[in-house]
Amino acid sequence: MKLQTATRLGLYAVLELARDPDRTLSAADLAERFGVSNHHLAKVLGTLSTAGFVRGGRGASGGYRFIGNRKRTTLMDIVALFEPAPGQRAKEPGEDTDIGSALQRVLLEIDEIAEATLRSISLETLLAHL
């Protein structure tokens, strides 16, 4: 399964912050840890903050901390912030043909299994099995 870069960074950031909810880390701290640009990570943290998973301080040195519920938040909750829902993606050419629709059923099966997996793993569970 291929996740968009923003999704992976969102998962990395939220999991790193959820490891210790009392700890505050800046976008720069997190960017350095994952080897990505500050700018890219700041955008991701903005999305996580709007969704209520993290709270960030203002300014370049402002830190972020996890404010969600580790037991109740699943990997899918984070993925859904960055990836289009399966039903919302644009139709691809050829999907209306018999071959296209049979192929779509296979891809939907894969999506359903991936979603069930991501929805079944809470941040708490993943952090407990590092």
Added chain:
Amino acid sequence: MAAIRPVQASDLPAISALDARLTGSEKPDYWREMLEAPGRHFLLAETDKGLAGFIAGEIRAWEFGQPPAGWVFAIQIDPKLRLRGVGTELFEALVARFKAEGVTRVRTLVDRKDHLILSFFRAQGMVAGPSLQLDKDLS
């Protein structure tokens, strides 16, 4: 903390009632058979207020070509007592019995839309197994 013990015939009405309340279908014969079949592990958790939950499983050898493993057939916890570790206690008690019989793997099958039970087994450290369940509508 709940006490774990093997199910007895006198527990079956309460077990059947809890299951019917949670699944919407009454199946007393199924639970009687679960208790009577040789080799099954059928355990319950109880508090001073009565039945808190139950778990059932057995070791199956060469099922679907797989070497011996412990299979969890069913687990139900009273909704009022969830998130208090009762399910984990039952699971660990069943796994201890499987280990005592010499198996090193535990398996189960879960409805992929049942996120609650999927999350429970994930929290016990279970991951996708080596088999894929396949299904066909015969109607």
